[in-house]
Amino acid sequence: MGQTLVLAEKPSVGRDLARVLGCKKKGNGFFEGKQYVVTWALGHLVTLATPEMYDQQYQEWRMDQLPMLPSTLKTMVIPKTKKQFNIIKTQLKRDDVTEVVIATDAGREGELVARWILDKAQVKKPIKRLWISSVTDKAIRDGFKKLQPGKKYENLYASAVARSEADWYVGLNATRALTTKFNASLSAGRVQTPTLDILQKREAAIRHFQPQIYQELHIQSSHGLELIWKGKDNQTGIFNKDRANQLQQKLKGKSAVIQQVIRKQKKQYSPALYDLTELQREANKRYGFSGKQTLRAMQQLYERHKVLSYPRTDARVITTDIVPTLKERIKASASGEWKTVANQLMKKTFHLPKSVVNDQQVSDHHAIIPTEEPAQIDQFDNQERKIYEMVVKRFLAVLSDPYEYEETLITAEVAGERFTKKMHKTNKLGWKALEGDKQAETELEVKEGQTFPFKSKLIEKETTPPERFTEGSLLKAMENPGKYLEQNEKHAAKKLQEVGGIGTVATRADIIDKLMNSQYMELRGKYLYVTSTGKQVLELAPEDLRSPALTAEWEDKLVQIEKGQLKKEQFIADIQNYTKKLVHEIKEMEATFKHDNLTGSKCPECGSLMLEIENRHGKMLRCKDRSCHYKKNIYKLTNARCPNCKKKMKLFGEGEGKTFHCVCGHSEKMATFDKRKKQQQQHKVSKKDVHKYMNKQEEFSNNALAEQLKKLQK
Numbered sequence: 001m002g003q004t005l006v007l008a009e010k011p012s013v014g015r016d017l018a019r020v021l022g023c024k025k026k027g028n029g030f031f032e033g034k035q036y037v038v039t040w041a042l043g044h045l046v047t048l049a050t051p052e053m054y055d056q057q058y059q060e061w062r063m064d065q066l067p068m069l070p071s072t073l074k075t076m077v078i079p080k081t082k083k084q085f086n087i088i089k090t091q092l093k094r095d096d097v098t099e100v101v102i103a104t105d106a107g108r109e110g111e112l113v114a115r116w117i118l119d120k121a122q123v124k125k126p127i128k129r130l131w132i133s134s135v136t137d138k139a140i141r142d143g144f145k146k147l148q149p150g151k152k153y154e155n156l157y158a159s160a161v162a163r164s165e166a167d168w169y170v171g172l173n174a175t176r177a178l179t180t181k182f183n184a185s186l187s188a189g190r191v192q193t194p195t196l197d198i199l200q201k202r203e204a205a206i207r208h209f210q211p212q213i214y215q216e217l218h219i220q221s222s223h224g225l226e227l228i229w230k231g232k233d234n235q236t237g238i239f240n241k242d243r244a245n246q247l248q249q250k251l252k253g254k255s256a257v258i259q260q261v262i263r264k265q266k267k268q269y270s271p272a273l274y275d276l277t278e279l280q281r282e283a284n285k286r287y288g289f290s291g292k293q294t295l296r297a298m299q300q301l302y303e304r305h306k307v308l309s310y311p312r313t314d315a316r317v318i319t320t321d322i323v324p325t326l327k328e329r330i331k332a333s334a335s336g337e338w339k340t341v342a343n344q345l346m347k348k349t350f351h352l353p354k355s356v357v358n359d360q361q362v363s364d365h366h367a368i369i370p371t372e373e374p375a376q377i378d379q380f381d382n383q384e385r386k387i388y389e390m391v392v393k394r395f396l397a398v399l400s401d402p403y404e405y406e407e408t409l410i411t412a413e414v415a416g417e418r419f420t421k422k423m424h425k426t427n428k429l430g431w432k433a434l435e436g437d438k439q440a441e442t443e444l445e446v447k448e449g450q451t452f453p454f455k456s457k458l459i460e461k462e463t464t465p466p467e468r469f470t471e472g473s474l475l476k477a478m479e480n481p482g483k484y485l486e487q488n489e490k491h492a493a494k495k496l497q498e499v500g501g502i503g504t505v506a507t508r509a510d511i512i513d514k515l516m517n518s519q520y521m522e523l524r525g526k527y528l529y530v531t532s533t534g535k536q537v538l539e540l541a542p543e544d545l546r547s548p549a550l551t552a553e554w555e556d557k558l559v560q561i562e563k564g565q566l567k568k569e570q571f572i573a574d575i576q577n578y579t580k581k582l583v584h585e586i587k588e589m590e591a592t593f594k595h596d597n598l599t600g601s602k603c604p605e606c607g608s609l610m611l612e613i614e615n616r617h618g619k620m621l622r623c624k625d626r627s628c629h630y631k632k633n634i635y636k637l638t639n640a641r642c643p644n645c646k647k648k649m650k651l652f653g654e655g656e657g658k659t660f661h662c663v664c665g666h667s668e669k670m671a672t673f674d675k676r677k678k679q680q681q682q683h684k685v686s687k688k689d690v691h692k693y694m695n696k697q698e699e700f701s702n703n704a705l706a707e708q709l710k711k712l713q714k
Helices: 011-020 079-092 108-120 137-145 150-182 192-207 241-250 276-287 291-304 320-332 336-346 382-399 430-435 471-479 487-499 508-517 532-540 549-562 568-587 670-683 687-713
Strands: 003-008 025-027 030-032 036-040 046-048 075-077 097-103 127-129 213-220 226-230 256-268 403-414 417-428 455-462 521-524 527-530 598-602 609-615 618-623 631-641 648-652 659-661 667-669
Touching (some): 003 011, 003 108, 011 030, 011 291, 075 108, 079 097, 150 532, 150 549, 150 568, 192 471, 192 532, 241 455, 276 382, 291 382, 320 382, 631 659, 667 670
Parallel strands (some): 097 127
Antiparallel strands (some): 046 075, 256 403, 521 527, 609 618, 631 648
16 A cells, blocks of 8 residues: 655644654654655745746846736746755655645645645645644544545635736736836735725825814713713714703703613623634734734644644634534633633533524634643743633633623603613623623612703813724724725625635735835834835826725636636636736826935945835845845844843844944943853743753652651551
């Protein structure tokens, strides 16, 4: 019987697969057992070839060469990971390997990672597919019991190739056209440009916002009952000050009469489980984490610690096959502050609504939830621990009872005017107990027909503009960009909602990062702003490339390809025609571009002026002439902490002159810093050493107790 080669996406997953499949013999870049050979990629090992690989003339960027439209796009092995590709190819070509199991991430991009490797290695052996949402031992074993035929995923592969090729044609041509037209390093793309445009639209709304002053009329009894005036259309704001004063005068000398007291018993269910975007949004709001930081922590919790399910998901529900595993997952995450709630849930029989369990709302992967793997929280770093806690809390909340309360709506009448008040009385905390909420009681007792004197007051307020985007709220806007469409594009809103917005849960954080690194947007405090360069790019980019509607159109066709309803070749032909139109539009532009970051420093190599580039990684000088590649670092932002104030320091200079500087005034040479760190390391006790020490103390005390017990028994 021949060997089965299992291809994972990353080394950590490859090691887990090898262990579960009994592959104990370690080779160079692979593990081998009696039945399986397990090897792995390092993410993408193969990508689309660069323009220069089609024609040497493309090494120089010139407008007269555009558009670049090779009839068939080639692939190339990524040079820096070529060694691992060759290891995989060698194993694939073995005579005793008779079939391949694709075990890369279960999704469009994971399929592309594996298929491009197989295609480049020219391997035609039978293919099966492992499709799992977590990498626990149980999930792996169960997944190998129900491997799917590779043919089932060929349309998914075609869809992935179509997406990649379309971005090549449009992105590379638009970027080269803009760059050569305006002699500046400019880039555009179907996701990054609409994302920038969303931010710009919000800035325009804030800039054009005209605040309005309005009044609210309140009455308050001597017992502390405060009610607010409501007009006929239920508005509470009075935008005419004279009208507000007249209403207040009308109340003078009158008493209020309670007209109605309506009590309703209500339930409030927990917010839905997390998908990646919602988790990134909330982690940004709560802890200031960037989208990339949240995804990085999630990857570690999924791959390394194995305590959370697959991160790159857009679903906020679970599937029916997960329900029988819920108690095992609760048990695995039952520690610390959740232990009591988890123990209560272990006794519960679950009857979950469609807002929690819904097979129809899951395409590739269910919502992010804990796995059956017990968590070793002391092994998590700070970000991992916070993300894990967020997911576990939400998971337990969804499984908990609803928050139950009594809502009391009080309506009073004074001189023919209506005043209202809503009050809540908690009956059962349910899932809110996890949030640290306490019983909220309503002390005031009111009855219909009751009359009381009052004091009135006018409270002046002002309308506020829309809030600026944070990284978290921009991620959410990318997921739901329908409201940012122009009036003539509103037809695309429904499709955008169906396809999950622009970008994917896996790429949105990278897009925002790219826009910041390109200096098209910047972070001030927690809010994002479009830079002068970004505004110019939006003015220069073709109109339809700025709109989310383009993605809606593309994704609609990619889903059709995935379902076998559209041929990839037809889609690509349309993309090539669109690319011709795009390049022609840029060629005909009469606009100009002005660098807003030009310095007085001259490039030592070509004499052109230098540009000052600043992003979240640091600050540098780069030659204005795009054909000259000279650049010089000013400083880098580091994770090195100041010994005085513990803030992160900046690293200036090069070579032996490298020096750390802190905002508090502290500075030290790199050599001094290295010496200080070395001394600290010598005196530092690792978590592993502490763990060993505690185990020894436990063993010692247990042995001593055992000796005493022996003496008592004699």
